[in-house]
Amino acid sequence: MRALEKRTIERMDHTQVTFLGLGALEIGRNWGMGTDTERPDEHTAGRVLNEALDAGLNLIDTASAYHRSEERIGQFVSGRRNEFVLASKCGEHSCEPGTYYDFSYEAVTRSIDESLRKLRTDVIDLMQIHFGPDPEAVIRNGETVRAMKDAQKAGKIRFLGASIDGKLAEECIRSGDFDVMQMAYNLSNRGNEANIALARERGIGVLVRCGMGNGLFTPRVLLSPDRLSEDVRRRLFDSLDQIGGDPEQAIQTLMAINLRFLYENPGISSVIVGTKKPENIRKNMALLEQKTEDGLYARICRIWS
Numbered sequence: 001m002r003a004l005e006k007r008t009i010e011r012m013d014h015t016q017v018t019f020l021g022l023g024a025l026e027i028g029r030n031w032g033m034g035t036d037t038e039r040p041d042e043h044t045a046g047r048v049l050n051e052a053l054d055a056g057l058n059l060i061d062t063a064s065a066y067h068r069s070e071e072r073i074g075q076f077v078s079g080r081r082n083e084f085v086l087a088s089k090c091g092e093h094s095c096e097p098g099t100y101y102d103f104s105y106e107a108v109t110r111s112i113d114e115s116l117r118k119l120r121t122d123v124i125d126l127m128q129i130h131f132g133p134d135p136e137a138v139i140r141n142g143e144t145v146r147a148m149k150d151a152q153k154a155g156k157i158r159f160l161g162a163s164i165d166g167k168l169a170e171e172c173i174r175s176g177d178f179d180v181m182q183m184a185y186n187l188s189n190r191g192n193e194a195n196i197a198l199a200r201e202r203g204i205g206v207l208v209r210c211g212m213g214n215g216l217f218t219p220r221v222l223l224s225p226d227r228l229s230e231d232v233r234r235r236l237f238d239s240l241d242q243i244g245g246d247p248e249q250a251i252q253t254l255m256a257i258n259l260r261f262l263y264e265n266p267g268i269s270s271v272i273v274g275t276k277k278p279e280n281i282r283k284n285m286a287l288l289e290q291k292t293e294d295g296l297y298a299r300i301c302r303i304w305s
């Protein structure tokens, strides 16, 4: 099954992660496209997490900035800790209802300790820098990486990652400091294509965020297409026209095509799809299995290129 195909991250001591992972932003913080953005209640969050593991996904991505997310992971699945690779982030901090940035040595060290406590674990497999409005300054300063490396030496985290796009992502890859990069990528957003290839060459893992276009390649988009830019709306409706049939059905095919586009890239280790709905996990697994005729696939890829 494609969703459960294991991809190896060389720089993480050859850790294997399932192609489909779980983004745990939505279970901790209000998020998403359009309406229906409220985080789920406690019980549903627990179901999302357990359903992801029951379905066989073995990677969960969270962050100290995702409000209740780390705490809920600790509460509901810390007893299943050996079943998943745990990735979190530091640098952006939760202060409900908002967040703030502090990349200093002290703040990052404190944040890692706090994440360990909330997650109810002894070690976090991957700690990523959660870059904010001035990523260049964070990279130049070097304090954040120093704090992360010290936490690694102390056995609190196993590997280092960076969540960033574009030119600075390339710089992070070339720096040699990071074992994994988290980058945005999907059919409509291919800006990190060269970065994904470069990371692959160097054995660096790639976690894809916004793999579903933050809801663009899901039925959610049909609820409020007026929120899209004119260009994106045109591409969306061109795609649905090409696929044909009623839009509700066509959007399912478009989701499957977008997932196939990601699956066919060997540089992607895992796509950490976010959801607050337990049922969407197996739906996405099924969509990854859906076959699309090659001609249609190529036409849709062209529309979004």
Ligand SMILES: NC(=O)c1ccc[n+]([C@@H]2O[C@H](COP(=O)([O-])OP(=O)(O)OC[C@H]3O[C@@H](n4cnc5c(N)ncnc54)[C@H](OP(=O)(O)O)[C@@H]3O)[C@@H](O)[C@H]2O)c1
Residues within 6 Å of the ligand: 022, 023, 024, 025, 026, 031, 032, 033, 036, 061, 062, 089, 130, 131, 163, 182, 208, 209, 210, 211, 212, 213, 214, 215, 218, 219, 220, 272, 273, 274, 275, 276, 277, 280, 281, 283, 284
């Ligand atoms: N700076 C950063 O480091 C950063 C930023 C953003 C995200 N992330 C990480 O990346 C993960 C994913 O990013 P993302 O959530 O922005 O984008 P995404 O995975 O592209 O899209 C998630 C959205 O798609 C919807 N969705 C998923 N499967 C669906 C299905 N089968 N049917 C209908 N809707 C579906 C979800 O809605 P429902 O909840 O209704 O299912 C959710 O709103 C996050 O959870 C987080 O871990 C990191």
